[in-house]
Amino acid sequence: MxxxxxxxxxxxxxxxxxxxxxxxxxxxxxxxxxxxxxxxxxxxxxxxxxxxxxxxxxxxxxxxxxxxxxxxxxxxxxxxxxxxxxxxxxxxxxxxxxxxxxxxxxxxxxxxxxxxxxxxxxxxxxxxxxxxxxxxxxLREASVLSDALAASRYKIFVFLGAVFTLAMIMGTLMYMIEGGESGFTSIPRSIYWAIVTITTVGYGDIAPQTVLGQAFASMLMLMGYAIIAVPTGIVTSEIASAEKNKRKEESAGRVCAACGIKGHDKDAIFCKNCSAKL
Structure with missing residues (x-):
């Protein structure tokens, strides 16, 4: 050629x-x-x-x-x-x-x-x-959402770990309080009930029968509403930050054909990463 x-x-x-x-x-x-x-x-x-x-x-x-x-x-x-x-x-x-x-x-x-x-x-x-x-x-919005989820992944992992720990503790306590007679036949099954209760799903296939068990369940239900709000706040904050970054990127969004790097000034002639001509 x-x-x-x-x-x-x-x-x-x-x-x-x-x-x-x-x-x-x-x-x-x-x-x-x-x-x-x-x-x-x-x-x-x-x-x-x-x-x-x-x-x-x-x-x-x-x-x-x-x-x-x-x-x-x-x-x-x-x-x-x-x-x-x-x-x-x-x-x-x-x-x-x-x-x-x-x-x-x-x-x-x-x-x-x-x-x-x-x-x-x-x-x-x-x-x-x-x-x-x-x-x-x-979809521009999909890019913003993925950036926000990526930025908040460590906070979300820590949050999920804390929730699962709470579910294990509450499930074990309910197993000790209720026992097999009320459907809490094992600790894993009791943890399943705790997760369903925390997430406010409430299938109703297992329910505490004793007063103490019902008191623990009521407390866990109220905690569930508070817990749901936590990841929403985390992701919302990161979405706002990602949206701000995306606007900055779009204001200078020229793409280099050689290396694929974005963010060049509109009047730029050469790539800031590989020096190839834009």
């Missing part, structure tokens, strides 16, 4: 990168909108196909539609591998795996034949529902 051809190829690849991975251009937004509709319609098609009366009436339509969606998502996946600077990194990333799973089920059914394998084929085709996970890339 001559130098002019290489420069043209590099420029063309860079333009495709900004369309597929970026959202700061009109063509990039159009690309995302088309894929959003394709994903939603594909998932709706899978759900409708599970209704026997609809499937029998429109079996040919579902067959053609599924192959159209499969070809579209296959082209998208190969395009992302082609334009990214590190194809292997993308292929093994979360969204890379999801993109691959969005295309595989229909192709797998071509190699699984025979009446005895019909159940397997149906199960494989149900994996198409995971295409809904592809929506995460195109």
């Amino acid at each position: 001559s130098e002019p051809d290489f420069k043209y190829f590099s420029r063309f690849r860079n333009q495709l990168f900004h369309i597929v991975f970026g959202t700061d251009t009109r063509s990039g937004k159009l690309f995302d909108i088309v894929l959003l509709w394709a994903i939603v319609l594909s998932v709706i098609s899978v759900m409708l196909e599970s209704v026997s009366s609809i499937r029998e009436a429109y079996d040919d339509v579902f067959f053609v539609t599924e192959w159209l969606f499969t070809v579209l998502f296959t082209v998208e996946y190969l395009l992302r591998l082609f334009i990214t600077a590190k194809p292997k990194k993308y292929a093994f990333s979360f969204f890379g795996i999801i993109d691959l799973l969005a295309t595989l089920p229909t192709y797998i059914t071509l190699f699984v034949a025979g009446g005895s394998y019909l159940v397997v084929i149906r199960s494989i085709r149900l994996l198409r529902i995971f295409r809904i996970l592809k929506l995460g890339r195109y």
